[in-house]
Amino acid sequence: MNKIHNRQVVCETLMELAKEDRDIVVLCSDSRGSASMKPFAEKYPGQFIEVGIAEQNIVGIAAGLAASGKKPFVASLACFLTARAAEQIKVDVSYSKTNVKLLGISAGISYGALGMSHHSLQDIALIRAIPNILIVVPADRFETRLATEAAARYDGPVYMRLGRNPVEDVYTSSDYEFQLGRAITMRDGDSLSIITFGETVRIALDAAELMAARGINCRVINMHTIKPLDEECIIRAAKETGAILTIEEHSILGGFGAAVAEVVVQNYPVSMKIMGIPDEPAVPGKSKEVFAYYGISPENLCDEAEKLIKKKKAGE
Amino acid sequence: MDIYKDLIKKAAQIRREVIDIVYRSGAGHVGGSLSETDILVALYYKILNIDPQNPEWPERDRFILSKGHSVDAYYCVLADRGFFDKNELLTYSQFGSKLIGHPNRQVPGVEMNTGALGHGLSIGVGMALAAKMDHKNYRVFVLMGDGELAEGSVWEAAMAASHYRLDNLVAIVDRNSLQISGKTEDVMALEPLQEKWKSFGWKVSVINGHDIPSICDALSEDKKVAGVPSMVIAETVKGKGVSFMENDPKWHHGVMSEEEYRKACAELDRMLEVLS
Ligand SMILES: Cc1ncc(C[n+]2csc(CCOP(=O)(O)OP(=O)(O)O)c2C)c(N)n1
Numbered sequence: 001m002n003k004i005h006n007r008q009v010v011c012e013t014l015m016e017l018a019k020e021d022r023d024i025v026v027l028c029s030d031s032r033g034s035a036s037m038k039p040f041a042e043k044y045p046g047q048f049i050e051v052g053i054a055e056q057n058i059v060g061i062a063a064g065l066a067a068s069g070k071k072p073f074v075a076s077l078a079c080f081l082t083a084r085a086a087e088q089i090k091v092d093v094s095y096s097k098t099n100v101k102l103l104g105i106s107a108g109i110s111y112g113a114l115g116m117s118h119h120s121l122q123d124i125a126l127i128r129a130i131p132n133i134l135i136v137v138p139a140d141r142f143e144t145r146l147a148t149e150a151a152a153r154y155d156g157p158v159y160m161r162l163g164r165n166p167v168e169d170v171y172t173s174s175d176y177e178f179q180l181g182r183a184i185t186m187r188d189g190d191s192l193s194i195i196t197f198g199e200t201v202r203i204a205l206d207a208a209e210l211m212a213a214r215g216i217n218c219r220v221i222n223m224h225t226i227k228p229l230d231e232e233c234i235i236r237a238a239k240e241t242g243a244i245l246t247i248e249e250h251s252i253l254g255g256f257g258a259a260v261a262e263v264v265v266q267n268y269p270v271s272m273k274i275m276g277i278p279d280e281p282a283v284p285g286k287s288k289e290v291f292a293y294y295g296i297s298p299e300n301l302c303d304e305a306e307k308l309i310k311k312k313k314a315g316e
Numbered sequence: 317m318d319i320y321k322d323l324i325k326k327a328a329q330i331r332r333e334v335i336d337i338v339y340r341s342g343a344g345h346v347g348g349s350l351s352e353t354d355i356l357v358a359l360y361y362k363i364l365n366i367d368p369q370n371p372e373w374p375e376r377d378r379f380i381l382s383k384g385h386s387v388d389a390y391y392c393v394l395a396d397r398g399f400f401d402k403n404e405l406l407t408y409s410q411f412g413s414k415l416i417g418h419p420n421r422q423v424p425g426v427e428m429n430t431g432a433l434g435h436g437l438s439i440g441v442g443m444a445l446a447a448k449m450d451h452k453n454y455r456v457f458v459l460m461g462d463g464e465l466a467e468g469s470v471w472e473a474a475m476a477a478s479h480y481r482l483d484n485l486v487a488i489v490d491r492n493s494l495q496i497s498g499k500t501e502d503v504m505a506l507e508p509l510q511e512k513w514k515s516f517g518w519k520v521s522v523i524n525g526h527d528i529p530s531i532c533d534a535l536s537e538d539k540k541v542a543g544v545p546s547m548v549i550a551e552t553v554k555g556k557g558v559s560f561m562e563n564d565p566k567w568h569h570g571v572m573s574e575e576e577y578r579k580a581c582a583e584l585d586r587m588l589e590v591l592s
Contacts, residue, residue: 031497054467114431118417
């Protein structure tokens with residue numbers, strides 16, 4: 001299967017857009033390599049700004065650029081960009097509604113072996129609590145292209161979260177309807193729904209395949225936009241499948257599962273299981289090792305699904 | 317004079333160990349580790365008042381590796397000083413190891429978890445303030461990267477240190493003039509660096525960061541000026557000691573091929589031979 005770095009796709013897409021749109025500006029904080037933005041920096045030196053290792057500064061500068069008619073894309077490491085510059089994001093981007101696109105690179109546990117300083121497992125919780133910002137997490141290269149184009153078209157703040165490792169495709173082309181805020185049902189089913197986003201969509205699809213062999217008919221929903229959530233799709237999943245399992249490469253506190261649960265509980269309560277990183281500094285290791293340690297593997301997800309379905313039946 | 321000869325040899329040995337653990341794990345930040353090695357050796361074998369058998373000794377001098385990514389050399393020095401068993405270095409960066417890619421307090425001798433740049437100097441200010449409050453004589457040393465100085469928090473701490481007259485605080489900048497994306501002067505210019513620190517109220521010295529006697533001299537207690545924090549700008553070479561790594565930003569976190577590893581070992585082994 002084809003494996004590619006999503007961050008490379010962002011750079012390619014921005015290069016195409018920048019050709020037509022001179023207002024697009026890319027900013028890096030000693031991160032052009034990590035963000036794969038070197039080709040952009042080389043091709044469009046007049047639309048590239050380097051701020052050095054200064055995440056608060058980069059967000060403030062982007063807000064100033066946006067307030068002056070530019071379309072800034074800040075490509076910086078997710079862990080520092082969101083946590084360190086949280087106030088600049090809150091005040092300079094959200095409150096002032098500046099048209100800033102934040103690209104959080106190597107999010108989640110991409111930097112697994114580097115430890116908690118480099119894990120970005122709070123970013124969704126942090127940004128979700130700040131009004132006016134969309135949160136988008138593409139799953140593969142096709143979706144990354146569509147999401148980047150949609151973010152560029154959208155007039156307002158966006159946080160796009162990207163992983164570090166090359167990922168397998170979950171789509172076969174970009175020829176499908178991608179709309180910010182509208183989830184995509186990747187596989188239909190009525191026994192339960194797995195709702196996830198980003199790199200774990202692939203794991204969910206693999207798990208659904210295994211489940212099919214065990215006679216479980218699993219729906220897989222790719223919720224690429226985490227804010228605003230596609231509430232209608234979540235409520236439908238609750239009604240039609242009666243059980244929901246969420247997966248996130250993020251702390252289970254205040255993150256994606258919690259957001260889905262808010263919708264479920266207030267609209268159509270059903271059994272739920274929130275899978276992710278528990279409330280502890282995540283074990284350091286390669287992404288695969290960390291996922292396995294926390295039970296985010298197709299095999300374990302099947303077991304969790306069976307438990308959930310049992311619970312659903314007991315409740316009936 | 318012999319002590320310096322021993323320290324110079326020690327630095328070569330540490331560099332050799334750094335190459336080993338970085339190669340074996342396929343991870344690490346070798347460039348910045350090799351640039352700081354002589355500074356760490358001067359600190360841990362001559363300057364710091366510490367007891368590896370009693371890492372929490374209240375009177376000890378404190379050291380913070382603010383440029384936490386350069387942990388390879390730090391772990392090798394701590395192990396060599398006896399804070400933990402050298403065999404543990406074999407587990408560097410492996411799943412389940414304490415020796416992960418940034419300093420953390422599970423490792424004996426590490427004072428603070430670091431890895432996000434621009435935190436160390438503020439922590440150092442806090443420790444130096446505590447020493448003053450408790451009328452203790454220990455000193456606090458913070459090693460920063462030059463790229464790291466672009467973080468605004470560094471300058472907030474710089475201001476606080478002179479405001480509180482923290483003459484028990486010594487900051488060292490590993491001035492290798494490179495960061496990830498290239499030369500510091502191209503990425504975010506720092507010069508005139510000496511004048512910046514002076515204008516923030518610090519006593520500044522500029523030294524050759526690979527000359528161990530000069531490092532020891534600049535860090536010695538009798539260089540201290542009452543009521544003034546000290547900044548030592550240590551001019552270094554990123555990747556120092558391995559010819560093909562020197563001054564090449566690619567080796568910030570480069571991974572060696574087997575051939576490169578052999579070449580690096582051969583160069584350092586030769587140096588060790590010359591020194592013995
Ligand atoms: C707050 C923060 N932003 C970004 C990084 C990513 N990063 C790790 S090392 C590094 C470059 C450091 O350069 P410098 O301080 O000059 O260190 P040295 O050259 O001595 O390795 C960067 C940007 C980080 N660790 N922390």
